[in-house]
Amino acid sequence: MAMTMGTVEGRPVAGGRRSADSALTQLYAAHWAEMVRLAYLLVRDQGIAEDIVQDALIAIHRRWEHLSDQDNAVAYLRRSVVNGARSVLRHRKVEHIKLAAQAAAAERTDVAPSAEQVAMGALGNDAMLRALDTLPRRQREVLVLRYFSDLSEAQIAHALDIAPGSVKAHASRGLAALRERLIAQRTQERT
Secondary structure (H helix, E strand, O other): OOOOEEEEOOEEEEOOOOOHHHHHHHHHHHHHHHHHHHHHHHHOOHHHHHHHHHHHHHHHHHHHHHOOOHHHHHHHHHHHHHHHHHHHHHHHHHHHHHHHHHHHHHHHOOOOOOHHHHHHHHOOOOHHHHHHHOOOHHHHHHHHHHHHOOOOHHHHHHHHOOOHHHHHHHHHHHHHHHHHHHHHHHHHHHO
């Protein structure tokens, strides 16, 4: 069996494969800002977005030798970031339900809402972000990946693990719903 030789930072590497450390350094340098922006647009929190990307990079580093196609590391990273954002959003939903129950209990006992509850209610003042937040998860993800991350339909399909036709359908429905919500918000503001 013949082995090909590649190089990483001037050192030969058997099989032409990069080391995990070298790959992580290159991924970080080339894609950190892009991935943080993607995560931020999905979760709306800079610190959490950075944590999501950091966790995704660490996961790639741990699994580097087991990746079947190391050239697709950026796609794997993007998918990991989207999945990390989904986890955060699921956790937020559980927290929101819990906070709503606590707020209802507080109202019954005439207790003022906590500072955390007030802050949660103040999030998302921008009309576009509010409208985007009202979309179903998949439509929101497709629109963020398409219009904020500027990905192709094929890249979005790979990142979300759905068919390219589904990307088109979610984008079309999401844009239509977003347009309706923005028109309704504008009409409401005028009256």
